[in-house]
Amino acid sequence: MSTxxxxxxxxxxxxxxxxxxxxGIYGGKYVPExxxxxxxxxxxxxxxxxxxxxxxxxxDALQKEYNGRPTPLTFAKRLTEHFGRAKIYxxxxxxxxxxxxxxxxxxxxxxxxxxxxxxxxxAETGAGQHGVAAATVCAKFGLKCVVYMxxxxxxxxxxxxFRMKMLGAEVVPVKSGSxxxxxxxxxxxxxxxxxxxxxxxxxxxxxxxHPYPMLVRDFQSVIGEEAKEQIKEYENKLPDYIVACxxxxxxxxxxxxxxxxxxxxxxxxxxxxxxxxxxxxxxATLTLGEPGIFQGMKTxxxxxxxxxxxxVHSISAGLDYPGVGPEHSLLKDIHRVEYFSVTDDEALDATxxxxxxxxxxxxxxxxxxxxxxxxxxxKTNKKETAIVNLSGRGDKDLNTIISKIGDKIL
Amino acid sequence: xxxxxxxxxxxxxANRKALSIFLTAGFPAKENxxxxxxxxxxxxxDMLEIGIPFSDPLADGPTxxxxxxxxxENGVNMKDVFSFCEKIKSKTDKPLILMGYANPIIKYGxxxxxxxxxxxxxxxxxxxxxxxxxxESFYTNxxxxxxxxxxxxxxxxxxxxxxxxxxxxxxxxxxxxxGTTGTRTNFDEHxxxxxxxxxxxxxxxxxxxxxGISSPENIKTFLPFCDGVIVGSAVIKKINExxxxxxxxxxxxxxxxxxx
Numbered sequence: 001m002s003t004x005x006x007x008x009x010x011x012x013x014x015x016x017x018x019x020x021x022x023x024g025i026y027g028g029k030y031v032p033e034x035x036x037x038x039x040x041x042x043x044x045x046x047x048x049x050x051x052x053x054x055x056x057x058x059x060d061a062l063q064k065e066y067n068g069r070p071t072p073l074t075f076a077k078r079l080t081e082h083f084g085r086a087k088i089y090x091x092x093x094x095x096x097x098x099x100x101x102x103x104x105x106x107x108x109x110x111x112x113x114x115x116x117x118x119x120x121x122x123a124e125t126g127a128g129q130h131g132v133a134a135a136t137v138c139a140k141f142g143l144k145c146v147v148y149m150x151x152x153x154x155x156x157x158x159x160x161x162f163r164m165k166m167l168g169a170e171v172v173p174v175k176s177g178s179x180x181x182x183x184x185x186x187x188x189x190x191x192x193x194x195x196x197x198x199x200x201x202x203x204x205x206x207x208x209x210h211p212y213p214m215l216v217r218d219f220q221s222v223i224g225e226e227a228k229e230q231i232k233e234y235e236n237k238l239p240d241y242i243v244a245c246x247x248x249x250x251x252x253x254x255x256x257x258x259x260x261x262x263x264x265x266x267x268x269x270x271x272x273x274x275x276x277x278x279x280x281x282x283x284a285t286l287t288l289g290e291p292g293i294f295q296g297m298k299t300x301x302x303x304x305x306x307x308x309x310x311x312v313h314s315i316s317a318g319l320d321y322p323g324v325g326p327e328h329s330l331l332k333d334i335h336r337v338e339y340f341s342v343t344d345d346e347a348l349d350a351t352x353x354x355x356x357x358x359x360x361x362x363x364x365x366x367x368x369x370x371x372x373x374x375x376x377x378x379k380t381n382k383k384e385t386a387i388v389n390l391s392g393r394g395d396k397d398l399n400t401i402i403s404k405i406g407d408k409i410l
Numbered sequence: 411x412x413x414x415x416x417x418x419x420x421x422x423x424a425n426r427k428a429l430s431i432f433l434t435a436g437f438p439a440k441e442n443x444x445x446x447x448x449x450x451x452x453x454x455x456d457m458l459e460i461g462i463p464f465s466d467p468l469a470d471g472p473t474x475x476x477x478x479x480x481x482x483e484n485g486v487n488m489k490d491v492f493s494f495c496e497k498i499k500s501k502t503d504k505p506l507i508l509m510g511y512a513n514p515i516i517k518y519g520x521x522x523x524x525x526x527x528x529x530x531x532x533x534x535x536x537x538x539x540x541x542x543x544x545x546e547s548f549y550t551n552x553x554x555x556x557x558x559x560x561x562x563x564x565x566x567x568x569x570x571x572x573x574x575x576x577x578x579x580x581x582x583x584x585x586x587x588x589g590t591t592g593t594r595t596n597f598d599e600h601x602x603x604x605x606x607x608x609x610x611x612x613x614x615x616x617x618x619x620x621x622g623i624s625s626p627e628n629i630k631t632f633l634p635f636c637d638g639v640i641v642g643s644a645v646i647k648k649i650n651e652x653x654x655x656x657x658x659x660x661x662x663x664x665x666x667x668x669x670x
Contacts, residue, residue, distance in 0.1 A: 307517025
């Protein structure tokens with residue numbers, strides 16, 4: 001199987017985005033006029049590139065030889081026994097080069113940037129995983145890299161800041177607003193508005209203006225395509241459940257997308273519940289938000305009564321975002337994906353559970369998906385199978401984990 | 411002719427370019443904002459652009475971001491903005507224009523927003539995160555009585571500028587440089603070439619140049635390529651640095667708009 005074939009259209013009636021970059025009423029291009037020509041140029045180039053054999057061959061080779069794809073689908077024997085219900089498989093994106101699914105997208109976009117003749121790359125990052133991925137591809141292809149990162153995130157994801165700098169990237173601390181992912185994204189967009197002629201913006205998730213939600217999804221859908229083949233080999237059938245965490249939502253779109261037309265496969269997105277849904281300090285955008293316009297897209301948002309964007313909270317920097325990819329908004333409205341949330345504490349517990357039972361330390365983002373198994377598993381039976389998208393590894397989170405539950409571990 | 415363009419025409423006929431001044435609503439304080447706005451008008455602004463504060467102003471540089479943040483901390487909301495407009499409008503015939511990002515407007519409800527804004531005396535609307543590509547999806551019939559002011563930038567193709575001129579009302583807002591709002595020290599020859607290009611393509615509407623204009627010298631440079639100029643960040647900066655010098659600053663900007 002090619003690791004980077006053109007994704008299927010999904011449900012026969014499911015063919016999004018439309019020509020205007022809309023997922024139903026969501027998505028679009030709500031950006032300052034300055035960026036429109038760059039977005040149009042990117043869209044045109046991408047439409048050509050995805051049909052271009054040379055482009056796909058180059059990307060396939062990079063995914064295989066540099067990123068380590070295909071990633072394994074691991075049967076989680078002891079985790080399955082722990083719940084005593086459906087068989088649980090883990091799609092091991094934590095084994096990608098750089099430790100998370102983010103590189104799948106960065107590799108695709110750096111090839112586009114080269115074709116566009118851009119010499120400078122900018123990126124936003126929350127957990128630092130996308131920043132590391134962007135810095136990595138820039139090192140490999142010899143392009144200048146500037147990563148915007150909120151000051152709060154710089155503190156809690158220090159290891160990744162060092163990694164980015166070692167890879168030659170400049171990390172710009174963002175001091176505005178909540179000093180997290182949303183503010184880093186604002187700052188990256190402002191940079192792009194200013195330097196659009198020589199700069200390509202590698203957005204790290206399925207967010208922002210068209211064509212980003214589409215092209216990031218397409219580059220990430222290699223996850224779902226592989227998982228589909230792999231689960232058929234093990235089980236000779238499709239899975240009953242797929243579970244993934246959702247911040248912006250790129251790992252979730254990546255694993256969901258190739259299964260959208262397989263109506264019997266239940267798709268489950270897990271958002272960050274922070275201190276709890278009643279606390280006002282969470283990132284459960286799809287659970288509690290309402291549609292609005294933010295950072296180039298129409299989508300569900302956490303906002304106050306005046307339409308100001310909320311300051312949100314999650315223990316996981318990668319999920320700490322008040323918006324969500326527009327395709328998730330559509331998938332929620334058409335009830336194709338069901339969205340839940342788990343709290344910071346539940347995610348921390350799940351981190352320990354997976355470490356102890358499977359010898360896998362998940363990223364705090366990923367741990368949200370694992371934690372949802374507590375809710376899901378009792379409703380399943382032994383004949384069923386579930387895949388959890390193990391989007392990243394947790395080494396980067398040791399500082400946070402030690403500060404929160406260090407005494408529990410020692 | 412629209413209300414705004416006929417006003418600009420009147421100014422131009424008096425042998426000057428129009429001066430539009432941007433203020434963030436409720437900045438630096440809620441209490442004396444109306445007084446500040448009236449003083450700006452009295453000292454030579456031909457029009458006022460009133461910024462509706464937003465938590466995430468993508469198109470703005472640090473100066474206006476900060477002013478927007480302060481306004482939000484001052485507790486300014488949409489109702490306050492309308493109340494400012496109403497009070498200002500009761501003392502002036504000059505056009506009031508609202509500038510605001512899309513989300514607070516749709517959250518308020520576009521029908522209610524338009525009714526309340528127009529009743530408060532605003533005539534024009536600028537939404538920097540709605541390009542012509544989203545014109546139809548954003549500007550529903552609710553906005554029919556608003557003069558919808560659209561922006562061009564150096565990155566806009568000739569075709570787009572023509573389309574923007576066609577769809578836009580009030581005036582075309584020509585962004586002088588790529589980038590966010592904020593003062594710049596010099597404008598190179600590419601900038602001027604682009605202004606010349608844009609001015610020649612904008613035929614239906616009046617055209618005002620904005621972004622980066624900070625001094626009478628900047629204004630003089632731009633006069634041949636526009637029907638007026640917009641000054642924002644430099645005014646906010648002046649308010650931050652030397653509030654009392656603002657009237658004098660507005661007067662020097664006004665002087666620079668004279669053609670003689």
